[in-house]
Amino acid sequence: MEFVSDTPKDEAGNENGQEEPSGGIGCCGYILYALSMLTIIITFPFSLCLCIKVVQEYERAVIFRLGRLLSGGAKGPGLFFIIPCMDSYTKVDLRTVSFDVPPQEVLTRDSVTVAVDAVVYYRVKNATMSITNVEDANRSTRLLAATTLRNVLGTKNLSEILSDRENISHLMQTSLDEATDPWGVKVERVEVKDVRLPVQLQRAMAAEAEASREARAKVIAAEGEQKASKSLKEAADIMIQSPAALQLRYLQTLNTISAEKNSTIIFPLPIDMLSVFMKK
Numbered sequence: 099m100e101f102v103s104d105t106p107k108d109e110a111g112n113e114n115g116q117e118e119p120s121g122g123i124g125c126c127g128y129i130l131y132a133l134s135m136l137t138i139i140i141t142f143p144f145s146l147c148l149c150i151k152v153v154q155e156y157e158r159a160v161i162f163r164l165g166r167l168l169s170g171g172a173k174g175p176g177l178f179f180i181i182p183c184m185d186s187y188t189k190v191d192l193r194t195v196s197f198d199v200p201p202q203e204v205l206t207r208d209s210v211t212v213a214v215d216a217v218v219y220y221r222v223k224n225a226t227m228s229i230t231n232v233e234d235a236n237r238s239t240r241l242l243a244a245t246t247l248r249n250v251l252g253t254k255n256l257s258e259i260l261s262d263r264e265n266i267s268h269l270m271q272t273s274l275d276e277a278t279d280p281w282g283v284k285v286e287r288v289e290v291k292d293v294r295l296p297v298q299l300q301r302a303m304a305a306e307a308e309a310s311r312e313a314r315a316k317v318i319a320a321e322g323e324q325k326a327s328k329s330l331k332e333a334a335d336i337m338i339q340s341p342a343a344l345q346l347r348y349l350q351t352l353n354t355i356s357a358e359k360n361s362t363i364i365f366p367l368p369i370d371m372l373s374v375f376m377k378k
């Protein structure tokens with residue numbers, strides 16, 4: 099945010115400075131200009147090698163004539179002319195550049211240290227501004243991206259960082275873009291790549307998840323047992339009404355046993371004998 103408030107002042111200063119001596123390059127400048135032109139004309143076919151410059155489709159050239167920005171903005175793409183000795187120019191690449199923000203150790207709002215890294219995509223939107231308003235647009239954007247990442251994540255708690263990456267990316271993109279606007283840089287995308295937790299915390303979280311899963315399993319098993327016992331009681335209630343039913347069930351069990359384990363020998367015991375013991 100500080101960057102935003104600082105730069106417009108600088109810009110205003112620049113513009114005021116430019117407007118005062120708007121007469122141009124001055125009388126010495128004109129003499130130099132005439133001499134240069136004369137030299138170009140005298141050495142005509144060969145001087146073209148020095149005068150004609152080419153920039154690619156995706157590049158622009160910002161030209162300074164005797165230290166002053168040439169009116170008409172950045173030149174290109176294609177051919178443009180410069181006057182040797184008087185002009186200096188800088189090529190600016192307008193293609194989108196991507197770079198990795200190195201892993202940042204961030205303290206979240208709930209006091210957990212996490213290591214976060216991100217990818218930022220940006221491009222130069224206005225070549226003139228990226229040369230005149232900032233010394234090194236690339237480096238400044240990179241440094242600012244790292245600080246913005248820390249600032250944005252410092253206001254979130256861990257669960258938000260893990261679950262809400264889209265919002266965090268969006269928030270970072272808007273605040274970065276706002277800050278780089280005076281530099282003629284457009285930040286197109288920010289992606290949070292990886293959130294690494296400390297190993298101890300990972301273990302604690304795994305243990306917590308396991309415990310909660312186990313607790314749920316136990317509850318489900320207990321509920322099942324409760325239901326089963328109810329059905330069993332109902333069945334027993336019905337069977338007690340006729341003793342023959344119990345006898346039939348007993349025979350059925352024998353049948354099952356003999357089918358499944360035909361090598362086992364069973365001596366059937368009359369169930370009535372058991373009931374005598376049960377009464378005792």
Ligand SMILES: *[C@@H]1O[C@H](CO)[C@@H](O)[C@H](O)[C@H]1NC(C)=O
Binds near residue numbers: 171223224225226
């Ligand atoms: C770039 O910025 C300069 C200075 O603010 C402005 O005069 C020029 O029109 C801008 N160029 C484009 C393509 O927006």
Ligand SMILES: *[C@@H]1O[C@H](CO)[C@@H](O)[C@H](O)[C@H]1NC(C)=O
Binds near residue numbers: 190195234235236
């Ligand atoms: C920024 O980086 C890109 C690619 O790394 C390079 O082409 C461009 O010239 C750099 N711009 C400046 C102003 O250093």
Ligand SMILES: *[C@@H]1O[C@H](CO)[C@@H](O)[C@H](O)[C@H]1NC(C)=O
Binds near residue numbers: 208255257
């Ligand atoms: C994280 O922050 C949100 C709101 O900002 C809050 O609702 C939530 O309870 C917080 N979680 C923790 C674990 O502190």
Ligand SMILES: *[C@@H]1O[C@H](CO)[C@@H](O)[C@H](O)[C@H]1NC(C)=O
Binds near residue numbers: 258262265
């Ligand atoms: C995330 O974004 C959605 C929709 O854009 C919004 O409703 C939600 O409140 C945001 N969450 C946070 C924590 O800002």
Ligand SMILES: *[C@@H]1O[C@H](CO)[C@@H](O)[C@H](O)[C@H]1NC(C)=O
Binds near residue numbers: 360
């Ligand atoms: C016992 O059952 C198996 C298959 O379950 C069968 O192969 C075997 O012949 C049976 N034995 C007798 C004595 O019936």
